Amino acid sequence: MDFLNEFTAYLQKNTKSEITIRGYRQDMNQYFQWFHNSYGKECPALYRENVLEYVSFLKNVKRQNAKTINRKISSLSKFNSFLIETNIQDDNVVDKTDMLKVQTSYASPTKVTEIEVKQFLQNVLESSNKRNYAIVVLIAYTGLRISETLAVKLDDFNLQTGECIIRNGKGDKQRVVLFNSKVILALRQYLKVRDKYSTAENSPYLFISKKRDRLDRTVVNRIFKNFSNSVTPHQLRHFFCSNGIEKGLSIHEVANQAGHSNVHTTLLYTNPDQEKLKNKMELL
Numbered sequence: 194m195d196f197l198n199e200f201t202a203y204l205q206k207n208t209k210s211e212i213t214i215r216g217y218r219q220d221m222n223q224y225f226q227w228f229h230n231s232y233g234k235e236c237p238a239l240y241r242e243n244v245l246e247y248v249s250f251l252k253n254v255k256r257q258n259a260k261t262i263n264r265k266i267s268s269l270s271k272f273n274s275f276l277i278e279t280n281i282q283d284d285n286v287v288d289k290t291d292m293l294k295v296q297t298s299y300a301s302p303t304k305v306t307e308i309e310v311k312q313f314l315q316n317v318l319e320s321s322n323k324r325n326y327a328i329v330v331l332i333a334y335t336g337l338r339i340s341e342t343l344a345v346k347l348d349d350f351n352l353q354t355g356e357c358i359i360r361n362g363k364g365d366k367q368r369v370v371l372f373n374s375k376v377i378l379a380l381r382q383y384l385k386v387r388d389k390y391s392t393a394e395n396s397p398y399l400f401i402s403k404k405r406d407r408l409d410r411t412v413v414n415r416i417f418k419n420f421s422n423s424v425t426p427h428q429l430r431h432f433f434c435s436n437g438i439e440k441g442l443s444i445h446e447v448a449n450q451a452g453h454s455n456v457h458t459t460l461l462y463t464n465p466d467q468e469k470l471k472n473k474m475e476l477l
Contacts, residue, residue: 196221196225196236196272197218197221197222197225199275199279200217200218200221200272200275201214201217201218203275203278203279204217204271204275208365210340212340216264216268217268217271217272220264220265220268220269221268221269221272223265224236224247224265224268224269224272227247227250228243228247231246238276238281238282239269239272239273239276239282239286239287240286241286244266244269244286244287244291245291247269248262248266248291251265252293259293259294259295260295262293263292263293263295266287266291266292267292269287270287273285273286273287301431301435301461301462301463301464301465301466301467302431302461302462303428303431303432303434303435303462303466304423304428304431304466304467305423305424305428305429305431305432307432307436309421309423309424310333310424310429310432310436313329313420313421313424314326314329314330314333316420316421317329317416317420320420323379323382323383323385323386324383324386324387324400325416326379326382326383327379327380327382327383327400328342328400328408328413328416329416329417329429330375330376330379331376331379331380332426332429332430332433333429333432333433334372334373334375334376334433335357335370335371335372335376335433335450336370336430336433336434336437336447336450336451336452337359337370337430338363338426338427338430338452339410339413339414339426339427340361340410341359341361341362341452342400342413342426343398343400343407343408343409343410343413344359344360344361344398345357345359345398345399345400346397346398346399347397347398347399348397349399350372350380350399352372352377352380352381355371355372355373355376355377356369356370356371356372357369357370357371357372359452362452363452363454364454366452366454368449368452370449370450371450380399387401390402390403391403391404392404392405392406413426414426430451431462433447433450433451434447434451434459434462435462435466437450437462438459438462438463444456444459444460444463445459447459447462
C-alpha cells in the first residue's frame with residue numbers, strides 16, 4: 194500500500210491546507226526512511242514500540258529540539274488516525290503524553306528591526322514594481338500570512354473604508370482587517386497597472402502574474418530574497434505584531450489583525466527580542 198499518497202488523499206478529504214499536508218508528508222516520509230534504515234523493510238503499520246524508539250532517535254541521535262520532535266509526534270498521531278479510520282489498524286499507539294514539555298520562549302519572535310524593514314520596503318519601492326511593493330506593504334502593515342495575502346480577491350476589500358475580509362484564515366476563520374493609508378496608497382498604485390497583466394481580465398484575485406491568475410507563494414519568496422537575506426514574509430508578519438504593540442495597539446487589536454486564535458501568542462510580542470534580552474543580561 195502506498196501509505197504516503199493514501200495519507201495525502203485522506204488529508205485533502207479533511208480539507209487540510211496545502212502547507213499542512215506538505216508538512217505531514219515530509220514528517221511521515223522521514224519516519225518511513227528511519228523505519229526502513231532500522232529494519233530493512235517497509236513500514237506495515239504503527240507500533241507503540243517503534244514510535245517510542247523513533248522519538249528516542251530524534252532526541253538522542255539527531256539531537257533535534259523539542260518543538261521539532263513534537264511536530265513529528267503530531268504528524269504520527271494524525272497518521273495513526275488515518276490508519277484507524279481506514280481500518281488498517283485498530284489501536285491508537287501515539288499518546289499526548291509523548292509530547293515533550295517545552296518552556297515558552299520569553300523573547301519576542303521578531304528578528305528584524307524597524308530600520309531593516311523600512312530599508313527593505315524602500316528598496317522594493319525603488320525597483321518600480323508596483324505589484325511587489327503592494328504585497329510587501331500589505332504584509333508589513335496588516336500582519337497577513339502569505340497564504341492569506343495571495344488569497345485576497347478584488348471583491349474582498351474596500352479602499353474607501355479601508356477594510357478587507359480575510360476568508361481563508363487559519364482554522365478556516367474569517368476576520369476583518371484594517372488598512373492604513375500606506376496600504377491604501379500602495380494598492381491604489383498597483384490597481385492602476387494591474388490591467389496590464391494578461392491574466393487580469395479573468396482573474397478574481399488581487400495579486401496576479403503574467404502567466405497565472407493567482408500569484409504563487411514561491412514567486413513571493415523569491416521577491417523577498419532578491420531584496421533581503423533577513424526579511425521574509427513570516428518575519429514581516431512578526432514585525433507587524435511587535436511594531437503594532439510598540440505603536441500603541443492593544444494586545445486584542447493586534448491579535449484580531451494577525452488572526453491569532455490565542456491571545457497568549459500575541460503576548461509574546463510584548464517581550465524584548467533576543468538581542469535586547471542579551472543586552473539586558475549583560476547588565477547583571
